[in-house]
Amino acid sequence: MTVTITAFEQSPDRGRGLARDMRVRWALEEVGQPYDVHLLSFAAMKKQAHLSLHPFGQIPTYEDGDLVLFESGAIVLHIAEQHAGLLPNEVGARARAIMWMFAAVGTVEPPIVERSAAYLMERDKPWYAERLPMLDGRVCAQLDRLSRHLGDAEWLDGAFSAGDLMMVHVLRRLESSGLLQDYPNLVAYIARGEARPAYKQAFADQLAVFEAASAGK
C-alpha cells in the first residue's frame, strides 16, 4: 500500500517549498518511504471530496490504506513513529523532540503566519505600516528565545529529529523577511536542515510540480 499525500497543484510560493506538504515530503524522504502525490486546485480543496479527508480544507493530507490524517505536525509524528530516524528511542529525549514539534507549530509559527497574513491582506490598509513593527516584534520575541536556546548547538536537542524538521521549515517562511539577519545561528540552523539529502530531494520534488504546472500554462 503506497502512502498518498495532497499538495497544491499551483504552489502559491512559486516552488519555494514553503507549503506544508514540504514537511511531510521531507519526513518521508528522511525515513526512505516512497509516496504518491495527489495535486489539488484551490477550488478542489474546498469541495466535499477533499473536506471529507481534511475538514479544514487545507493541504497536506496523508492516506495510508484506511488511515487518513491531516495537520502536518501530526503526519510527521505518525511517520516518525512508524519508521526509525526521526525520533530518539529514549523516552525523555523522544518527548523533548515531540515538544519541539509542538513549539514549532504552536509557539514559533503563529506570529510568523500572522505577519504574512497581514502582508497578504492588509498591506494596502492605512494601519499596516504602524502595525508592522509590532508584528515583527512578536516574531522576534520568539526568535530571540529560540536563538538563545540553540546557541552553538547543531540541532535543538542532540541529534536531528522531527522537532528540527518542523522548526527549520517554520523558520524558512522568514527567509525573505529580513528578520533572520540578526540571528546568524538560526540562519546556520536552517542551512543545516536544507543541506540534508532528504530535504534536497523533497524540495526538488515540490519544485518539479510547480515547474510542470508553469510549463503547462
Add this chain to the structure above:
Amino acid sequence: MTVTITAFEQSPDRGRGLARDMRVRWALEEVGQPYDVHLLSFAAMKKQAHLSLHPFGQIPTYEDGDLVLFESGAIVLHIAEQHAGLLPNEVGARARAIMWMFAAVGTVEPPIVERSAAYLMERDKPWYAERLPMLDGRVCAQLDRLSRHLGDAEWLDGAFSAGDLMMVHVLRRLESSGLLQDYPNLVAYIARGEARPAYKQAFADQLAVFEAASAGK
C-alpha cells in the same frame, strides 16, 4: 517521584481556568496522577531559573525527575503515553487523536489568540473596530469547519481523547466572545468536557490558587 508543573501565581483570567496549565492539570486528573504545582510571578517567568526550564518563558512546564517539558500539547501527549485513558490503543485511532491535538493548537487556537491579543493590545487604536470583523471571521472560519465535522457526535473521533481535551480548552477561550452562539453543537461539546469529573477537579484546583492569591492581597 512526584510530577511538578508550573502555573501563574496570579492568573490573569481571574481563575476562569483559561491558562494553559489547566490542560495539564486536566490530563493529570484524567489519568489519576497526583502532582505538585510551583507558582510563578510574571517576573519570575522571565528569570533564568525558569528560562532554563522553558526557553520561551511561559507556563506550564512539567518536571518528572530529570525530564523537563514545556508546550501544553507535548506535556498532555507525554502524560497520555505514560498512562491509560487519553489515547486509543489502535494505531490509526491513536494517530487521529494526536492529529486533533495538533489541530487544536496549530489550526483552531491561533486565530483565537490573535483576536484576544488585538483586544488586549490594540483596542484603543483607531483601526481596531475595522479589523475586528476580519479577526472574528478568521475564528469563525475554523469554527464552521469544526462544527460541521463534529455534527451530532459526542467527541471528535469516537471516545473522549487527549484531542478533545485540548480542543475543548482551546474553545473555552471564546466563552465570553459571543462567537460560539451560532454553534450550539460546539457549546454542547465544551459543556461535555467541563462536566467530566477530572475537568471539575482541575478547575477547582486552579480556582483555589486564584482565590488564595486574592485573599492574600
